[in-house]
Amino acid sequence: MPNKTYHHGNLSAELVLQAIQLLESEGLEALSLRRVAKETGVSQAAPYSHFKDKKALMSAVAIEGYRRFELKMRKGTERESHYIIGLGMGYVMFALENPALFSLMFSGERVNFTEVDNNSHAFSTSYALLLNAVKEDPLVQFGKEKPEFDSMFLWSLVHGLAKLILAKRIQGADFAYESDESLVRALLEKYLVV
Amino acid sequence: MPNKTYHHGNLSAELVLQAIQLLESEGLEALSLRRVAKETGVSQAAPYSHFKDKKALMSAVAIEGYRRFELKMRKGTERESHYIIGLGMGYVMFALENPALFSLMFSGERVNFTEVDNNSHAFSTSYALLLNAVKEDPLVQFGKEKPEFDSMFLWSLVHGLAKLILAKRIQGADFAYESDESLVRALLEKYLVV
DNA sequence: CGCGCAATCTTAACGCTGTCAAGATATACT
DNA sequence: AGTATATCTTGACAGCGTTAAGATTGCGCG
Numbered sequence: 001m002p003n004k005t006y007h008h009g010n011l012s013a014e015l016v017l018q019a020i021q022l023l024e025s026e027g028l029e030a031l032s033l034r035r036v037a038k039e040t041g042v043s044q045a046a047p048y049s050h051f052k053d054k055k056a057l058m059s060a061v062a063i064e065g066y067r068r069f070e071l072k073m074r075k076g077t078e079r080e081s082h083y084i085i086g087l088g089m090g091y092v093m094f095a096l097e098n099p100a101l102f103s104l105m106f107s108g109e110r111v112n113f114t115e116v117d118n119n120s121h122a123f124s125t126s127y128a129l130l131l132n133a134v135k136e137d138p139l140v141q142f143g144k145e146k147p148e149f150d151s152m153f154l155w156s157l158v159h160g161l162a163k164l165i166l167a168k169r170i171q172g173a174d175f176a177y178e179s180d181e182s183l184v185r186a187l188l189e190k191y192l193v194v
Numbered sequence: 195m196p197n198k199t200y201h202h203g204n205l206s207a208e209l210v211l212q213a214i215q216l217l218e219s220e221g222l223e224a225l226s227l228r229r230v231a232k233e234t235g236v237s238q239a240a241p242y243s244h245f246k247d248k249k250a251l252m253s254a255v256a257i258e259g260y261r262r263f264e265l266k267m268r269k270g271t272e273r274e275s276h277y278i279i280g281l282g283m284g285y286v287m288f289a290l291e292n293p294a295l296f297s298l299m300f301s302g303e304r305v306n307f308t309e310v311d312n313n314s315h316a317f318s319t320s321y322a323l324l325l326n327a328v329k330e331d332p333l334v335q336f337g338k339e340k341p342e343f344d345s346m347f348l349w350s351l352v353h354g355l356a357k358l359i360l361a362k363r364i365q366g367a368d369f370a371y372e373s374d375e376s377l378v379r380a381l382l383e384k385y386l387v388v
Numbered sequence: 389c390g391c392g393c394a395a396t397c398t399t400a401a402c403g404c405t406g407t408c409a410a411g412a413t414a415t416a417c418t
Numbered sequence: 419a420g421t422a423t424a425t426c427t428t429g430a431c432a433g434c435g436t437t438a439a440g441a442t443t444g445c446g447c448g
Contacts, residue, residue: 005414008426029303032405043427045408050425054406108361109223142385152364153351153385160354167302170346191336191347201396201443226434237398239436244396248435 012050014040019061023100033057058104059115065105066122069094073129083137087129088158088188095162096180102162130155139193161187206244208234213255217294227251252298253309259299260316263288267323277331281323282352282382289356290374296356324349333387355381
């Protein structure tokens with residue numbers, strides 16, 4: 001309920017949402033504190049009542065990002081034949097569908113990871129999804145002696161894939177796939193499933 | 195031979211070197227055109243005689259980065275029992291030893307990849323190293339039917355590993371290793387060598 | 389050799405950015 | 419009701435990327 005009162009009533013939450021909107025519509029580079037403030041209809045210095053820094057606001061944005069990220073991965077596992085494939089597809093597809101947000105979430109220059117972890121469990125629960133997957137799913141070919149190793153391996157793989165596709169260093173078209181998505185699926189199925 | 199003449203004589207090359215120096219000493223965020231110019235002892239607008247943009251200078255920096263990157267990976271293969279392991283270690287260790295430069299090299303916001311590829315073969319030859327490795331080295335466990343797939347897989351893995359270690363999302367200490375390097379080695383040996 | 393042209397560099401200015409200090413305004417509590 | 423506190427605005431600062439105008443230099447051509 002944002003009224004035209006002097007006090008906004010809900011600023012900190014709305015700043016985060018506006019930031020995400022700006023992020024998707026105009027990209028990471030265009031995301032300035034002043035733009036976010038203006039778009040929210042508030043003065044340039046207003047955010048400083050809620051966030052000590054630009055980095056603090058960005059961290060809040062990252063937290064919301066991790067929340068959506070976890071959701072996406074959970075949904076990925078639903079209609080999928082293999083749990084692991086669903087997770088991996090969820091991971092990469094989130095990155096491809098929310099490129100700027102994903103970049104922000106893993107950008108140490110813009111986000112204070114300690115702050116993120118102190119104020120949210122979204123990141124660690126996302127990781128727990130991976131860890132559980134490699135513990136439970138019998139389709140993973142790497143054995144069960146060291147599940148932490150396997151999850152780290154999996155994580156690095158999908159993270160690198162996402163990053164390289166976003167950087168256009170890997171493209172589905174280069175391998176005669178109709179989309180990046182189908183390339184990713186083929187890759188995951190080849191290397192993760194027996 | 196940079197004299198105190200009005201004309202510098204070697205500006206474009208020296209700007210690139212100064213940029214790399216600033217990158218390593220003060221990080222990605224501190225790397226401004228004006229800082230680079232000042233450090234080189236030249237006016238703020240001088241770089242515009244050699245680069246049309248900040249992005250153009252950054253692309254030149256990235257090219258030099260890829261050149262060193264390739265060298266590092268080649269050296270990695272020398273004293274190593276397995277070619278693939280050497281390459282992978284070279285990849286990740288370059289990232290850990292030159293964090294800011296590595297970030298820049300893969301940052302689509304700061305670097306124009308098309309410009310990089312048009313003015314240098316360093317990137318593609320780096321990739322060719324990987325491709326050759328998976329073609330030749332019999333120790334890779336993924337078969338030889340689709341080497342392009344295997345190299346993409348390998349690339350994503352090491353890239354993700356590097357990124358996540360830089361973001362402190364993966365740390366050797368978490369697994370009781372004395373360094374990130376030994377964790378990476380253990381991981382690569384487990385998943386890449388039969 | 390000298391003259392002019394083109395390359396190179398400087399100075400000055402523009403609008404943008406993050407941040408802070410001072411003060412205005414509204415809400416909450418006693 | 420009145421005061422303390424949280425919230426927001428205005429105005430300012432230095433630093434950023436970029437451009438325009440002009441100064442300085444080196445090079446090629448007569």
